[in-house]
Amino acid sequence: MCGATEGGLSLDGINVAKEAIIQGQVTKAGDPVGTAYVRLLDRTGEFTAEVPTSASGHFRFFAGDGDWTLRTLAPQTDPVDTAVAAATGSIAEVAIAL
C-alpha cells in the first residue's frame, strides 16, 4: 500500500530522511484507543507537542535527535510516561499499552 507505514499513518509527501520521527499506537487491553492524547516532553520534561490519537490509536511526532518522553492521557486512565530516543533519518516506533 502506497505510503503505508508500520505506524499506520501515511508518510506521503514527507522527507523521512530529514526527520526524526517518533510514532506508535496506544492500546488498552489490546484494543486501539482513539480518544487518547499523547504529549511529547523534552529531555528536561518540558512540554514540546501534543497530538490526539487517530481512530486506530496511532500518533506521530517530528522531533529532534535525542531523548524524549511520551505522556499519554486517556479518559478514566492515569497518565502513562514512556521514554523514547529519536534520530534523524529513522522512525522510532513506540507501543503504548494503558
Place this chain on the structure above:
Amino acid sequence: MSRESSLVNAQWVEDNLDNEKVVLIEVDEDTTSYDKGHIRTAIKLDWTTDLQDQVRRDFVSKEQFEALLSERGVANDHTVVLYGGNNNWFAAYAYWYFTLYGHADVKLLDGGRKKWELDSRELTDELPTRAATTYTAQEQDHTIRAFRDEVVESIGTQNLVDVRSPDEYAGRLLAPAHLPQEQAQRAGHIPTAANVPWSKAANDDGTFRADDELKEIYTEAGVNWDKDTIAYCRIGERSSHTWFVLKEILGQENVKNYDGSWTEYGSLVGVPVAIGDEAGEA
C-alpha cells in the same frame, strides 16, 4: 478582563447548549476534527479557509468577516464560546481574532476539546442549522495586534515573550514537533525575548493554571509588569493562548499578539536573531 469574564467551564457549556443567545464554535488546528465529532449545537470555523485571506498572508477583511459570521448565523449580541483541540491553541487564536474585530461577548471553554473528551462528555456528528444574521464587525483593534516594525523596535525596551518550545526558541527545531520541520529561513529567536512556552500556562488537561501560578511563571521568566508586552510563536496561534493569559485572565494592559511571528521574523532580511538558550543582547 478576568478569568470570570473570559472563561467558562464544561458544565456551563452543557447547561447552555440550547441557549439561543450562545453560539458554540469549534476551531481546531486539525480542521477535520469537528467532522469526526463535536459538542452538540457547535458550529465550525476553519482557520485555514475561513479566517485567512486565500491570496495574501493576512486575515480576512472586515467585510469578509462580516459575511462569514452572517452566513454562519452569528449575531453581534450572541455570546460566542470558542473551544478546540490542542489545548485551545486555535480557539484562543479565534478568541483573539473575534476581539480584534470587536465582538462584544466572547469566551473560551476552559480546557477545550481535550478536557471535554477526557471527561467523557458527549460528542456528536449531527450538524446544527442556524439562521443567517446580519453581522457588523468593528475596524481591527491594533492595540492587540503587533506588526514587524514594532517588534524590532521593542527589542531591549519592551517585554517580548517567545511562547514556543525551548528547542524552537534555541533554534534546534523550526516548528512544533508534531509538524514536519519547515518554514522560516532562519532558526532562533528575537534577541531579548523571554522563553515562556505557552504550555507552562496550562495544566495537563488543557485548563489554565491558577492566577497566582500564572503570575509567578511570567515574573520568574523576567516579564516586567510595568512594560508593554508582545507575544509571538511560529504563526501566531500559540501566542494567542499566551495573549489570552496575560490580557484576559491576568488583566494586563497593553499586550499584543505578533501574528507574523517566527515565520515572518525568521525570514526578514537584516534583523537581529539570537540562537541558543540565552535571551541574547539588544
